[in-house]
Amino acid sequence: MLSPADIRDRQPPAPIPRPRSAVCRAAGLGLAALARLLAGASVRWIASQPDTCQRVYFANHTSHLDALVIWASLPQSVREVTRPVAAKDYWSRGFVRRWLAQEVFDAILIDRTDIKVHQSPVDVMLREAGPSHSLIVFPEGSRSVTGEIGEFKSGLYYLAKKRPELELIPVHIDNLNRVLPRGEFLPVPLLSCISFGPPLWLERGEAKLDFLARARRAVLALKE
Amino acid sequence: MTDYRTIALVAGVLALLTAATAVGQFLRRHPDRGLDPAAIKTFNRRLRGWWILCTVLAAAFWFGTTATVVLFGLVSFWALREFITLTPTRKGDHRALFWVFFAFTPLHYVLVALNLYDAFSVFLPVYATLFVLARVAFAGDYKRFLERTAKIQAGLVVCVYCLSFAPALLQLPLPGSEAGPGSNFRLLFFLILLVQFADCMQYVWSQMLGQRLVAAAVSSNRTWEGLLGSAASTALLAAALWWAAPPFQLWQATLAGFLVAVMGFAGGMTMSAIKRDRGVKDYGTLVVGHGGVLDRIDSMCFAAPIFYHITLLVSGIKP
Numbered sequence: 001m002l003s004p005a006d007i008r009d010r011q012p013p014a015p016i017p018r019p020r021s022a023v024c025r026a027a028g029l030g031l032a033a034l035a036r037l038l039a040g041a042s043v044r045w046i047a048s049q050p051d052t053c054q055r056v057y058f059a060n061h062t063s064h065l066d067a068l069v070i071w072a073s074l075p076q077s078v079r080e081v082t083r084p085v086a087a088k089d090y091w092s093r094g095f096v097r098r099w100l101a102q103e104v105f106d107a108i109l110i111d112r113t114d115i116k117v118h119q120s121p122v123d124v125m126l127r128e129a130g131p132s133h134s135l136i137v138f139p140e141g142s143r144s145v146t147g148e149i150g151e152f153k154s155g156l157y158y159l160a161k162k163r164p165e166l167e168l169i170p171v172h173i174d175n176l177n178r179v180l181p182r183g184e185f186l187p188v189p190l191l192s193c194i195s196f197g198p199p200l201w202l203e204r205g206e207a208k209l210d211f212l213a214r215a216r217r218a219v220l221a222l223k224e
Numbered sequence: 225m226t227d228y229r230t231i232a233l234v235a236g237v238l239a240l241l242t243a244a245t246a247v248g249q250f251l252r253r254h255p256d257r258g259l260d261p262a263a264i265k266t267f268n269r270r271l272r273g274w275w276i277l278c279t280v281l282a283a284a285f286w287f288g289t290t291a292t293v294v295l296f297g298l299v300s301f302w303a304l305r306e307f308i309t310l311t312p313t314r315k316g317d318h319r320a321l322f323w324v325f326f327a328f329t330p331l332h333y334v335l336v337a338l339n340l341y342d343a344f345s346v347f348l349p350v351y352a353t354l355f356v357l358a359r360v361a362f363a364g365d366y367k368r369f370l371e372r373t374a375k376i377q378a379g380l381v382v383c384v385y386c387l388s389f390a391p392a393l394l395q396l397p398l399p400g401s402e403a404g405p406g407s408n409f410r411l412l413f414f415l416i417l418l419v420q421f422a423d424c425m426q427y428v429w430s431q432m433l434g435q436r437l438v439a440a441a442v443s444s445n446r447t448w449e450g451l452l453g454s455a456a457s458t459a460l461l462a463a464a465l466w467w468a469a470p471p472f473q474l475w476q477a478t479l480a481g482f483l484v485a486v487m488g489f490a491g492g493m494t495m496s497a498i499k500r501d502r503g504v505k506d507y508g509t510l511v512v513g514h515g516g517v518l519d520r521i522d523s524m525c526f527a528a529p530i531f532y533h534i535t536l537l538v539s540g541i542k543p
Binding site for chain 1: 301305306308309313315318319321322325
């Protein structure tokens with residue numbers, strides 16, 4: 001028997017993952033394991049903990065594997081409520097990529113070539129995230145060529161401005177650009193490291209450029 | 225016929241490990257003995273490593289020769305990953321590296337498993353080397369060409385080629401091999417035991433008597449006293465266990481023990497030099513919480529080829 005106190009003390013219900021077929025779930029588990037194995041990713045949480053609360057993970061962008069490996073580095077329960085934001089031109093090409101993006105990691109595909117004013121990428125992301133899903137974003141916009149972390153584009157700022165309560169988690173990806181460099185399609189199984197840092201929020205009245213610089217420094221700080 | 229020698233060797237090792245574990249646990253529970261708690265912790269951690277090593281080896285031995293070769297192949301693959309991860313490569317090396325990881329390394333171990341000595345002894349040092357040179361040239365990036373190809377080649381030779389001589393011992397037609405693989409496994413186990421013991425003795429002698437560092441800039445705890453002490457103690461252990469290693473006479477086993485210790489020391493020095501150059505403490509810094517695979521097998525990589533060739537030399541066996 002449950003007393004009213006028991007019911008009151010319960011945690012708020014975890015966000016409900018989108019129902020997916022058993023095949024897709026199995027493919028997701030297999031792919032996560034494969035990505036972790038192939039990218040030899042060791043995962044560090046620095047002053048931070050995995051949680052199913054609604055978050056935005058923002059990372060430096062070095063390789064096509066980035067979104068997949070970050071997604072695979074999250075615990076299963078968190079992974080189910082986390083949707084990578086990915087480029088439509090890459091992830092909707094060919095049957096396999098499209099199936100992976102839509103059914104397995106439930107990506108939010110953004111059209112980089114045709115950005116409409118009333119349908120900005122930030123609006124699309126927030127609408128797709130709804131009240132419970134977390135996002136994985138790459139504020140540099142495209143993969144860095146040199147391996148240095150470029151300036152952040154303003155999308156992250158507008159995300160934070162429109163939904164100031166979301167936790168913004170900096171993520172640093174090390175060495176994945178050597179596993180699968182720009183322009184290559186076969187990976188070399190080197191070891192990589194994914195570091196998750198403590199959350200940050202947009203301060204009241206903080207200017208756009210200051211915030212973006214602070215967010216970029218938070219990613220750089222995880223590099224050590 | 226019961227294989228008394230194998231039983232004696234396994235029982236001896238189990239007894240030694242159990243005794244050491246008992247001592248380690250006793251010291252951990254009684255911290256008031258005036259011993260350095262950090263040293264006891266290191267000792268217990270090393271012991272745990274040995275238990276894991278022995279369990280994995282026992283499982284591989286149980287499943288047979290092919291399983292053991294596959295196990296060593298996986299260890300090589302992982303060590304090469306760590307090696308290449310820590311050596312800077314350029315984008316022009318990417319395709320060459322892909323073939324190194326997914327074609328040359330597995331194919332080499334297939335040749336070892338098939339016991340094709342004539343093929344596996346030249347495959348990596350000759351053909352993989354030529355391929356890497358040509359593939360990097362084809363990629364069109366000539367910056368520091370020799371330096372880059374040398375790095376890949378060094379990784380292949382140390383992590384893959386040299387280490388593979390250890391499981392290759394399982395394929396030798398030793399006296400007594402017709403009865404089963406028992407004597408071959410004993411020979412491999414003999415090598416592993418000597419390498420581990422030499423590592424350990426090097427540390428102990430350096431701590432007790434170490435005065436003269438071999439190269440202060442490369443390693444701050446490897447001394448000439450450690451090298452000599454380790455070589456002498458390992459030679460003694462090899463002499464005491466000579467009955468376990470099939471083709472050796474007493475003096476041959478002693479010589480093998482001496483050479484294994486010296487080569488193991490050289491392996492440790494070499495890997496230290498590479499690590500110092502890259503500014504890391506151990507190869508496992510990317511894997512949180514424990515040292516890398518390469519840190520564990522560096523002495524084995526250097527000792528395995530000489531042990532293999534000594535075995536051929538003294539016994540007159542043709543592989």
